[in-house]
Amino acid sequence: MTRLNACGMNDMSENIGFFFNPDSIAVIGASQAYGKLSNVLLRSLKKRFKGSIYPVNPKYNSINGLKCYTGVKAIEGGVDIAVLIVPSNAVIQALKDAADAGIKGAIVISAGFKETGKSGSLMEDEIKGIVNGHGIRVIGPNCMGIYDSFSGVDTFFIPEERLERPEKGGLSIVSQSGSFAVSIMDTLAMEGIGLARIVNYGNRVDVGESDLLEFLADDDNTKVVALYIEAVQDGKRFVDAAKRCSEKKPVIAIKVGRHEAGANAAKSHTGAIAGRYEIYRAAFKKAGIIEVSGYDELLDACKVFSMQRPANLSPVSSTGQALQDLSRDGKKVFILTDGGGVGVSLTDLCIEMGLDVIALPEDAKNNLSQKLPSFCSIANPIDLTGSVTDNDYKIALEEGLKYSDIAIVAALWGPPGLTDKLVYNIKEVSKRLNKPVIICSPGGRFTQEKKKLFEENGLPVFATPEDAVRAAGLLANKL
Amino acid sequence: MTRLNACGMNDMSENIGFFFNPDSIAVIGASQAYGKLSNVLLRSLKKRFKGSIYPVNPKYNSINGLKCYTGVKAIEGGVDIAVLIVPSNAVIQALKDAADAGIKGAIVISAGFKETGKSGSLMEDEIKGIVNGHGIRVIGPNCMGIYDSFSGVDTFFIPEERLERPEKGGLSIVSQSGSFAVSIMDTLAMEGIGLARIVNYGNRVDVGESDLLEFLADDDNTKVVALYIEAVQDGKRFVDAAKRCSEKKPVIAIKVGRHEAGANAAKSHTGAIAGRYEIYRAAFKKAGIIEVSGYDELLDACKVFSMQRPANLSPVSSTGQALQDLSRDGKKVFILTDGGGVGVSLTDLCIEMGLDVIALPEDAKNNLSQKLPSFCSIANPIDLTGSVTDNDYKIALEEGLKYSDIAIVAALWGPPGLTDKLVYNIKEVSKRLNKPVIICSPGGRFTQEKKKLFEENGLPVFATPEDAVRAAGLLANKL
Numbered sequence: 001m002t003r004l005n006a007c008g009m010n011d012m013s014e015n016i017g018f019f020f021n022p023d024s025i026a027v028i029g030a031s032q033a034y035g036k037l038s039n040v041l042l043r044s045l046k047k048r049f050k051g052s053i054y055p056v057n058p059k060y061n062s063i064n065g066l067k068c069y070t071g072v073k074a075i076e077g078g079v080d081i082a083v084l085i086v087p088s089n090a091v092i093q094a095l096k097d098a099a100d101a102g103i104k105g106a107i108v109i110s111a112g113f114k115e116t117g118k119s120g121s122l123m124e125d126e127i128k129g130i131v132n133g134h135g136i137r138v139i140g141p142n143c144m145g146i147y148d149s150f151s152g153v154d155t156f157f158i159p160e161e162r163l164e165r166p167e168k169g170g171l172s173i174v175s176q177s178g179s180f181a182v183s184i185m186d187t188l189a190m191e192g193i194g195l196a197r198i199v200n201y202g203n204r205v206d207v208g209e210s211d212l213l214e215f216l217a218d219d220d221n222t223k224v225v226a227l228y229i230e231a232v233q234d235g236k237r238f239v240d241a242a243k244r245c246s247e248k249k250p251v252i253a254i255k256v257g258r259h260e261a262g263a264n265a266a267k268s269h270t271g272a273i274a275g276r277y278e279i280y281r282a283a284f285k286k287a288g289i290i291e292v293s294g295y296d297e298l299l300d301a302c303k304v305f306s307m308q309r310p311a312n313l314s315p316v317s318s319t320g321q322a323l324q325d326l327s328r329d330g331k332k333v334f335i336l337t338d339g340g341g342v343g344v345s346l347t348d349l350c351i352e353m354g355l356d357v358i359a360l361p362e363d364a365k366n367n368l369s370q371k372l373p374s375f376c377s378i379a380n381p382i383d384l385t386g387s388v389t390d391n392d393y394k395i396a397l398e399e400g401l402k403y404s405d406i407a408i409v410a411a412l413w414g415p416p417g418l419t420d421k422l423v424y425n426i427k428e429v430s431k432r433l434n435k436p437v438i439i440c441s442p443g444g445r446f447t448q449e450k451k452k453l454f455e456e457n458g459l460p461v462f463a464t465p466e467d468a469v470r471a472a473g474l475l476a477n478k479l
Numbered sequence: 480m481t482r483l484n485a486c487g488m489n490d491m492s493e494n495i496g497f498f499f500n501p502d503s504i505a506v507i508g509a510s511q512a513y514g515k516l517s518n519v520l521l522r523s524l525k526k527r528f529k530g531s532i533y534p535v536n537p538k539y540n541s542i543n544g545l546k547c548y549t550g551v552k553a554i555e556g557g558v559d560i561a562v563l564i565v566p567s568n569a570v571i572q573a574l575k576d577a578a579d580a581g582i583k584g585a586i587v588i589s590a591g592f593k594e595t596g597k598s599g600s601l602m603e604d605e606i607k608g609i610v611n612g613h614g615i616r617v618i619g620p621n622c623m624g625i626y627d628s629f630s631g632v633d634t635f636f637i638p639e640e641r642l643e644r645p646e647k648g649g650l651s652i653v654s655q656s657g658s659f660a661v662s663i664m665d666t667l668a669m670e671g672i673g674l675a676r677i678v679n680y681g682n683r684v685d686v687g688e689s690d691l692l693e694f695l696a697d698d699d700n701t702k703v704v705a706l707y708i709e710a711v712q713d714g715k716r717f718v719d720a721a722k723r724c725s726e727k728k729p730v731i732a733i734k735v736g737r738h739e740a741g742a743n744a745a746k747s748h749t750g751a752i753a754g755r756y757e758i759y760r761a762a763f764k765k766a767g768i769i770e771v772s773g774y775d776e777l778l779d780a781c782k783v784f785s786m787q788r789p790a791n792l793s794p795v796s797s798t799g800q801a802l803q804d805l806s807r808d809g810k811k812v813f814i815l816t817d818g819g820g821v822g823v824s825l826t827d828l829c830i831e832m833g834l835d836v837i838a839l840p841e842d843a844k845n846n847l848s849q850k851l852p853s854f855c856s857i858a859n860p861i862d863l864t865g866s867v868t869d870n871d872y873k874i875a876l877e878e879g880l881k882y883s884d885i886a887i888v889a890a891l892w893g894p895p896g897l898t899d900k901l902v903y904n905i906k907e908v909s910k911r912l913n914k915p916v917i918i919c920s921p922g923g924r925f926t927q928e929k930k931k932l933f934e935e936n937g938l939p940v941f942a943t944p945e946d947a948v949r950a951a952g953l954l955a956n957k958l
Contacts, residue, residue: 179818186923294945341656444665464774
């Protein structure tokens with residue numbers, strides 16, 4: 001599909017940064033009614049956003065203690081962006097008014113467009129006309145918009161008791177699906193994984209994945225990018241933008257609507273034509289994108305890239321900076337545990353992932369035999385058994401990491417000799433040797449407590465051997 | 480490997496039920512020292528087990544308020560089973576004493592046998608000799624033993640703050656690995672999934688997977704069996720036992736040590752020779768075992784079979800009892816959501832799983848168009864959108880389930896119109912139409928609260944589309 005605005009937009013205004021760092025926001029269609037989405041949105045915004053907020057609705061003089069305006073033109077001093085949360089048939093006029101008032105960008109939350117059929121589609125054409133004619137940029141319609149943990153822009157119109165907002169972090173997410181954006185945001189908050197920016201652009205009359213990738217590539221707050229794609233708009237532009245971004249930071253993507261029935265569901269959802277999956281796979285590869293196939297894989301990838309660096313780093317350079325060496329895959333893995341069975345599982349899975357479960361050299365084994373109790377099984381994996389101490393883990397990890405690119409530590413918390421010191425020991429060795437360590441800790445409430453402690457110390461924890469090995473595969477460039 | 484006792488044991492004493500329902504237990508090697516494993520074990524047992532407990536240790540007169548005996552022979556009135564938690568070199572004598580005192584079975588917790596090398600292996604031969612000569616049955620050595628939620632037998636020597644004990648339930652687990660047994664038990668407790676019995680038999684000098692399968696096949700408390708296998712001892716006997724069991728209840732298995740390195744790790748772990756994976760796959764198939772490939776898959780299977788019945792049931796019979804029809808696969812699936820994106824993902828995954836995302840008949844669509852708001856997308860999946868109500872879900876589920884064997888309901892809790900009533904509505908329809916429903920609810924803390932409510936009402940909840948579809952695949956006999 002060719003779209004009128006695909007290139008035009010790009011020439012007209014490359015920078016969409018104002019959506020994320022505005023000085024002022026107008027909320028068009030704000031309501032006084034507590035339960036209404038537009039009131040929820042206003043309250044979220046008021047809680048976080050430090051700039052000026054201008055509710056717009058001719059019905060009210062004030063809402064939630066903020067002065068309410070009859071129209072955008074009445075706002076003194078101008079506005080950077082507008083959020084439109086009005087019935088679909090009022091969107092066109094509101095957008096024209098916003099453009100006339102010199103507003104740079106609009107987030108159109110309102111639904112009832114292309115996803116509902118022909119007449120909605122015609123209204124989208126009108127919106128495109130306004131975008132092209134006036135230079136105003138549009139996110140949406142039929143979207144959740146933006147949550148930005150740094151600037152406090154928050155147009156996700158779900159109250160905090162149903163949707164927690166993640167803390168500041170290095171991960172940014174671009175999602176065509178609103179429900180996906182909401183689910184992952186809420187999960188990240190619970191998991192304690194920080195988020196920089198998340199954008200759901202819904203029906204995408206204007207701003208889409210490529211604009212956002214261009215912005216995020218240069219965004220210093222964003223260290224990792226995750227994409228949820230139903231269909232991209234302009235394949236060539238997407239590959240270029242993603243490539244530029246992936247050269248600077250990891251870009252992870254999931255493609256949904258892989259099959260005809262799924263693609264049809266996507267069409268009735270955001271009006272997107274999902275296209276042939278094989279073409280997407282090739283494009284992702286060309287763009288240096290790490291493709292994941294499921295929600296849990298995406299979550300694992302978000303976590304591991306937020307906390308650890310790739311395993312294929314070359315030794316520290318003369319500038320003191322370790323450099324990622326894309327010709328290497330960093331696949332030498334060392335497995336350490338106090339539970340033999342989990343060690344066996346991890347070994348199986350590492351082999352299936354294409355990781356190299358290295359044999360420890362005789363020197364290393366002799367060294368460890370002298371330092372560790374006799375009942376330990378010294379190989380790879382090393383099984384420290386239920387009689388393990390915090391210090392045994394330290395000794396074994398230090399020796400094993402000398403010969404490997406990455407370690408998976410399956411710390412089961414049953415053994416009475418294990419204390420919080422285990423966490424600090426592992427952190428210390430990982431930092432000192434500058435190699436990534438992944439923790440595998442299946443278990444219940446006690447394990448969950450310790451998981452928190454591990455992750456506060458920058459060590460990502462996975463609850464199953466499968467997740468842990470997948471995370472190792474991601475860091476080793478093997479997925 | 481032929482083992483001396485493989486058939487002999489079976490002839491000698493088919494029934495090992497006394498391990499799970501003893502009237503009295505002797506704890507040989509019990510200690511007064513609070514931190515010692517044998518003291519932890521005694522305390523766990525005292526907390527749960529309703530029968531008589533006899534600590535045995537010549538050093539003490541009493542331990543934790545229980546009279547302590549100098550030896551098993553000194554215990555008046557006899558003892559059903561003994562738990563041995565003494566140094567490995569004291570095991571042989573203690574076992575002889577137990578056998579001489581007429582004790583029927585011993586759980587040997589002590590490690591330091593075959594897993595440590597030649598001399599340990601010779602000690603195991605001595606244990607086998609005692610088993611064969613005296614008719615005493617042995618679980619272990621190098622094992623966690625048994626946790627039984629019904630009788631209160633609990634030899635898992637990890638205190639409750641590090642290892643929660645699950646509630647009573649219909650799932651029983653047989654695990655060669657102790658760490659696996661501990662991890663899954665703790666996870667099940669946190670997840671609120673009940674457990675009947677779990678056995679870890681470690682080095683397996685005598686009682687192994689086949690004896691346990693024979694016991695569990697006839698055990699009324701056990702509705703589902705899960706196996707964690709490194710290596711089976713006697714292939715033919717295993718297939719026979721598993722087959723008899725799988726004809727009565729679902730039997731799920733995971734095989735680890737699939738590759739050479741993993742198999743080597745298994746050998747140093749429990750001394751087991753893991754054998755060729757292909758042979759296991761064929762044996763599992765022959766035995767009617769549902770094979771899963773990972774820890775999370777196994778957890779999903781335990782949950783879904785604990786809460787729902789297979790989807791390939793024939794219509795209710797004349798006796799009022801629905802019968803599982805093994806010639807059918809029950810693969811017609813209906814997907815219902817309030818989040819379009821999750822619906823798209825579920826559709827993709829169902830197709831990849833070989834499930835049939837049926838087209839709704841025109842009649843059904845017309846019916847739904849009249850009853851549901853116009854903004855809903857009526858197909859399969861149905862997207863009820865963020866404006867959904869509890870009642871919309873009820874209407875759509877009822878119509879969709881008429882034409883399908885199973886429903887996946889992706890309930891995202893963002894929409895303000897959803898309340899706890901949603902849970903009761905879904906339960907009511909599922910019960911009335913007697914068809915299984917699986918819930919997919921990704922999200923954070925609010926979602927977790929509602930997950931609890933769903934599961935208290937017998938509806939299994941999965942956090943990702945992948946897990947939900949896998950669960951549907953299990954019920955539909957498609958995995």
